[in-house]
Amino acid sequence: MSEVAAPTILHVDMDAFYASVEMLVDPTLAGRPVIVGGSGERGVVASCSYEARAYGIHSAMPSTRARRLCPQAVFVAGHYDLYASYSKLLHDIFESVTPLVEGISLDEAFLDVTGARRLLGPGPVIAARIRAEISTELNLSASVGVAPSKLLAKLASKAAKPAASLSGPIAGPGAVVVEPGTELDFLHPLPVQALWGVGPATYRRLERFGVRTVGDLAALPPATLVSALGRAQGQHLHDLANGHDPSPVVPDREVKSVSHEETYPHDVFSRSELAREAVRLGDAVAARLRRARLAGRTVTIKVRFHDFATITRSQTLPVATDTGPEIAATATGLLEGVDAGPGVRLFGVAVSGLEHDRPRQLSLEVDAAPGWHEASQAVDAVRRRFGDAAVGPATLAGASGLQVKRAGDTQWGPSAEAPPGLPGNTAVSGHADP
Numbered sequence: 001m002s003e004v005a006a007p008t009i010l011h012v013d014m015d016a017f018y019a020s021v022e023m024l025v026d027p028t029l030a031g032r033p034v035i036v037g038g039s040g041e042r043g044v045v046a047s048c049s050y051e052a053r054a055y056g057i058h059s060a061m062p063s064t065r066a067r068r069l070c071p072q073a074v075f076v077a078g079h080y081d082l083y084a085s086y087s088k089l090l091h092d093i094f095e096s097v098t099p100l101v102e103g104i105s106l107d108e109a110f111l112d113v114t115g116a117r118r119l120l121g122p123g124p125v126i127a128a129r130i131r132a133e134i135s136t137e138l139n140l141s142a143s144v145g146v147a148p149s150k151l152l153a154k155l156a157s158k159a160a161k162p163a164a165s166l167s168g169p170i171a172g173p174g175a176v177v178v179e180p181g182t183e184l185d186f187l188h189p190l191p192v193q194a195l196w197g198v199g200p201a202t203y204r205r206l207e208r209f210g211v212r213t214v215g216d217l218a219a220l221p222p223a224t225l226v227s228a229l230g231r232a233q234g235q236h237l238h239d240l241a242n243g244h245d246p247s248p249v250v251p252d253r254e255v256k257s258v259s260h261e262e263t264y265p266h267d268v269f270s271r272s273e274l275a276r277e278a279v280r281l282g283d284a285v286a287a288r289l290r291r292a293r294l295a296g297r298t299v300t301i302k303v304r305f306h307d308f309a310t311i312t313r314s315q316t317l318p319v320a321t322d323t324g325p326e327i328a329a330t331a332t333g334l335l336e337g338v339d340a341g342p343g344v345r346l347f348g349v350a351v352s353g354l355e356h357d358r359p360r361q362l363s364l365e366v367d368a369a370p371g372w373h374e375a376s377q378a379v380d381a382v383r384r385r386f387g388d389a390a391v392g393p394a395t396l397a398g399a400s401g402l403q404v405k406r407a408g409d410t411q412w413g414p415s416a417e418a419p420p421g422l423p424g425n426t427a428v429s430g431h432a433d434p
Contacts, residue, residue, distance in 0.1 A: 053164035188215030261348025282328030
């Protein structure tokens with residue numbers, strides 16, 4: 001493939017995004033081992049500063065282990081709304097370059113800048129421009145990979161990252177470019193786990209054939225891979241190992257479901273408490289649906305017990321809904337078949353089977369609840385003006401006000417300072433954390 005014909009894909013990945021944003025808000029955190037996540041027994045690390053990474057801490061690590069590795073670490077519960085606002089500004093920068101932006105998370109995205117090269121210059125120049133704008137406008141740093149495919153761009157951005165040290169990040173290249181024609185030179189020396197789809201189980205199978213690097217994998221006959229891994233996965237990994245990744249950058253990926261879930265600092269043994277949670281989470285899911293101009297037909301609850309066993313229960317409604325009372329009533333009904341006796345550590349509510357801007361039909365059913373759509377619109381208007389906790393279901397009222405669910409609340413587990421039991425409630429007596 002000629003350089004002119006080859007696409008130019010960028011993968012932009014922010015450096016320690018959540019922790020870096022927290023340092024902007026609180027400059028006293030700069031230079032310290034900062035961990036964003038749940039600080040309690042059931043918390044996990046969402047992000048951490050490079051000072052913390054020098055102790056071996058990484059995302060998805062249990063917070064208890066992170067605290068043992070670095071007892072002096074500063075835990076920050078996290079502010080999802082703040083990260084989302086910075087992510088919006090970040091995407092504004094991306095979209096000033098190209099409309100082909102595929103967001104992967106709040107802090108990373110793929111960009112197809114093939115069509116922007118004539119106006120803005122080659123890929124490395126565009127990467128430098130994006131990094132400079134992020135630094136100037138947001139006071140944050142990003143690493144960028146530039147390559148002819150998404151896989152290579154992702155791996156290149158990882159190679160561009162800073163290194164961790166006790167005194168802070170050691171600057172990396174910032175941007176790494178994989179030029180057309182050099183794909184295999186870059187790819188083949190990498191460990192085979194770098195490829196999408198090579199997890200621990202697949203790696204153990206590949207080890208039997210002496211595969212350690214991507215180059216080792218590329219040297220295997222396709223028939224051997226198909227025999228060991230199955231036709232679909234074997235052929236897929238053979239293609240990736242030889243630099244073939246035709247997957248396009250897909251902007252505005254369709255949302256499949258909207259959900260909220262909560263991990264509790266202490267196991268919950270009361271179905272009535274979970275029913276209250278169904279109201280709280282259902283109200284939050286409904287609000288997000290309405291903001292996105294969506295409605296859904298299938299309501300699902302997720303229950304994770306003390307021993308991590310997880311079950312789901314679903315019900316499909318005759319008509320799509322975006323109202324909290326209907327979602328909560330359906331979720332509460334699904335709870336009736338669940339025994340909370342073993343202790344529930346996580347509960348969630350989700351709505352799927354989504355429809356955009358659906359027309360609303362009048363109901364002739366005698367027992368239909370009238371006016372919920374209009375009431376929900378009034379609630380949304382009040383919350384836009386006075387905040388999420390200004391109005392909500394009466395059952396969520398407590399001594400400290402309405403205990404509404406906000407996006408990102410306890411997303412990474414409860415904090416150590418969180419009171420036991422459900423938010424806004426007294427402790428569930430007679431039981432303690434494992």
